Amino acid sequence: MKSRLKLTLLATASALISTNAIAETLFWSSQATPIEETQAMREQVLSGFDGGVSFQPADPGPWLTRIQAELGAGSGSIGVLGALHGDFTPLAGNLADLSGIDASAVSPGFMELGLLGTDEQKYIPWMQATYVMAAHTNALEYLPDGADLMALSYDELIAWAANMHEATGEPRFGFPAGPQGLKHRFFQGYLLPAYTGSMVTEFRSDSAEEAWTAFLELWEHTNPASTNYSFMQEQLISGDAWLVFDHTARLADAFNQQPDDFVAFPAPAGPAGRGFMPVLAGMAVPETAQDKDAAMDLISYMLAPETQIATLRATNFFPVIDVDFPDDMPPSVQAAGAAIAAMSGADDALPALLPVGLGDLGGQFNQVYNDTFERIVLARQPVRAVLDDQADALRRILDEAGAPCWAPDAASDGPCPVN
Amino acid sequence: MTDTSPPPAPQLEARRAGRFLFYAGVALLVLWVLVPIWFLFVNALSAPSEVTGFPKRIWPSFDLASVQFFLQFQGVTQALWNSVKVAVLTMILSIAMGAPAGYALSRFDFPGKEFFRVLVIMTRAFPLPLLALPLAVMFIRTGLDDTVLGLALVHAMLALPFAVLITFSLFSGIPVELEEAAWTLGCNRLQAFIKVVLPLALPGIMASAVFAFVISWNEVFAAAVLTIENRTLTAFLLQSLNVSPLPLKFAGGAALVMPALIFIFAVRKYLFAMWGIANR
Known part of the structure; x- marks a missing residue:
């Protein structure tokens, strides 16, 4: 009786401890946390990526603690980090150099912010608002x-x-x-x-x-x-x-x-x-990422014009590259777009x-x-x-x-x- | 010299006023708990435009748009299942570790007993955001990271002080003479415990188990940092909900409250036992 109980407990414990092997790239984001945006990111933006992505948003607190823990442990499951410019600054020393990614479509001013004051491309601009x-x-x-x-x-x-x-x-x-x-x-x-x-x-x-x-x-x-x-x-x-x-x-x-x-x-x-x-959000790859190539592929995918427009629809953050907007953009994009253009184009x-x-x-x-x-x-x-x-x-x-x-x-x- | 006449009028009036106050108090407390829950469900079951509109509805219009969106949200059912697993495991772990500690505290004198009691409470003295980083580093190194067991261990640690202290007072309330009688009749220590003490203490132990369940169910920060793919419902939702539109907040709130309500309702008689109300 007792040994059977022990066996059951052991079996339960091992079942609970085993995790599914993660083949997908984990996209750990402090942006797009509202559940409608999360849903849209998964279904409309990331579903087109061949490699498979698991998009997991988190509040800035847990977001930072988690990546710091992975960096501290020297290994981790996060493939791509998505966050605002300011969120990356404490991590600058532990981000992989992304200069291998073709981001020539992104404006040079934004790319320079992505250097985080170093001479390596620490993050690639993702979207702006x-x-x-x-x-x-x-x-x-x-x-x-x-x-x-x-x-x-x-x-x-x-x-x-x-x-x-x-x-x-x-x-x-x-x-x-x-x-x-x-x-x-x-x-x-x-x-x-x-x-x-x-x-x-x-x-x-x-x-x-x-x-x-x-x-x-x-x-x-x-x-x-x-x-x-x-x-x-x-x-x-x-x-x-x-x-x-x-x-x-x-x-x-x-x-x-x-x-x-x-x-x-x-x-x-x-x-x-x-x-x-x-406001500028960017994507980075931590040094602890298991498959850096897949992570960089994902970042390249996020920079494609179609993806950038899909991201705009999902999150209401605007593209960081020049794109031609289709006519059927949601009302929020049309309204905000006109206001932003008037604001940044004003004489003063x-x-x-x-x-x-x-x-x-x-x-x-x-x-x-x-x-x-x-x-x-x-x-x-x-x-x-x-x-x-x-x-x-x-x-x-x-x-x-x-x-x-x-x-x-x-x-x-x-x-x-x-x- | 017996006075059989009815009590004078002022006294009657005072008694009536007292009774009125009593029932008013009861009604107030009941409403205090029920009204927010009622509005939570009314708003979860109303159309988004009705939720933001004014005046607010008293009865739900049974528009399921919010709830439907919510249920389709990828990972909700998985997260709910994870929450149940973590909470049940927390319950088992905290009782398995807490009840023996409580028994030892109530029955034995050992050096450092008082210190031990303080030590047990000390686990609650450190805020989780402070502990989460080193814990996560350790979990990643040992492979406990992102598992139900790992999270349950942390939650069990949070629930342990309550488990230990509740069972301590429970066992202290059961006379040691009962155990001694069992020994004289041929039981050994373990048999006496199982046959005599345990049946008496069971309702209370169940109550502290419920407590552990609720603590685990409500915990957010550790769950958010220590799990990624296997998140619990609370970690999964709470972060997203506070920045989501109002109708979804209500739908999510209802989803968070409902399972806990059902669970507590199911085990309510054990909960009452914890406060010494007879098990009728």
Whole structure:
């Protein structure tokens, strides 16, 4: 009786321990995590690849921990890594050189970001996105006189939000300030560059003070529940917000569900220009990948024009190569595409790059901007004092990382200074 | 000198008010638990446009679009099955290791007993995100990585403190005299345990097993890092769900809650036993 029990236990244990041999390339991605996007990636994008792919998305936390564990153990099952530019920086030393892949169609500026400051091609650009504004058509009638929707200024945006607030009795501007929201990108790439022409150097300048004061004014007309908002498409659809700022992929649902109800338009401009932030995702192969050739084949496949368009449909991230769009693109792509073109093509366009060279301090860098927001806007602390305070924290991070300035800040010798 | 007259009016009124408060409290607690679950199912079974619309529905419209999408999502059934396997294995492991430890703590005096008790709780003192990296490195090296057993071992470690402490108090509540009587009647230690102590302790042991099951079912971080192809439902869904559209959140939430609800409902009498309510 006892020996039989033992046998059964042993058999169960060995059955549980054995895993299926993995012939497929494992694509470990911190992007396309929403389940509809995951589904589309598997069925429409990756199903065309001959080698077989297992697409597994994960949150950035587990994503990083997992690949670090595999690198630490010296072996692993991950074949291809997919993530944002900033996610790769802590891994730079352990990524295989991908210069063997033909990526000549990708713009040289993007390829240079993929070097991660080394002289090897650490990642190959995968797809790109940015942040835009969106509004319910109901909001359009409150647009201030003389304002051009495709070329707004921050003053006009505030006046617009104020008009709506006054006319409808409710604050209708929505801002993704929730725990999963991407508010720090708004401050880094939009608000501060628009007023100061800088993301880092002019962090505590008088014009930065002006920027935050303007944002305080906008906050008066912002739905106070914004501190719970993370994906503004939800508030657009539910009607809690009529006028919002967010990542194109986080607005897509609203356009696709009710294409006639919403419009997308460029981010507003400030005194220093129309700050905006392009977002770049890339693909890399870790040193521990079991079949590097299959992994590189997969990356080449992802760069093909048809795959790039399929990726756009699946994730609402735009191609990194020049492609001719078919006419039947989803409404979200058409709306966002027009807004992005107007934004990057504007005379006063001021692209602000994602932080470069911060390594694993990227999270702390973002925290500085989030803390500044919380102290100034939520805790109502005096703007000047908070900026002086947070500038110290910012300076410490840049000195520790030794990161030289990136656009829009002027290039620097040594760590980027915070004046 | 017996007073047979009914209690004076104010006293009656106070008693009635007390009873009212009692039932109001009960109703509040019941609603507290049931209303969110009810809305979860209503929204999971309604059309996406109704979920985001206003006013909210009280009754589901039995539109299965969200649920259907959800069930077709590649890997959901596999993940559900993995979750069950991991949770059952966690249950077995934590009881197999926890019950003997609890018995030893209640019946024997040994040096370092108090230290041991603290040590058992200490396993809960370290946050999992901190442990996950070294654990994953070790698992990859030993081949436990991405297996149901490996994950169950980690979950068993999380459930052990509860298993040990619950069984400790259980065994302490069973008089040692009963065992001694069995010994005098010819049982050896093991027989006495199996024939006398175990039947008395079984409901409580089952309760701590249920606890282990629930702990394993709900754990996300270790599951997300230690498994890739063999993910549990929680790891599989929770990461995707918090960034998915509202209707799918409800469908996924319902899918996560349902199996645990059924399980707990099935073993509820053992759960009550843990809190000392008689097994009727």
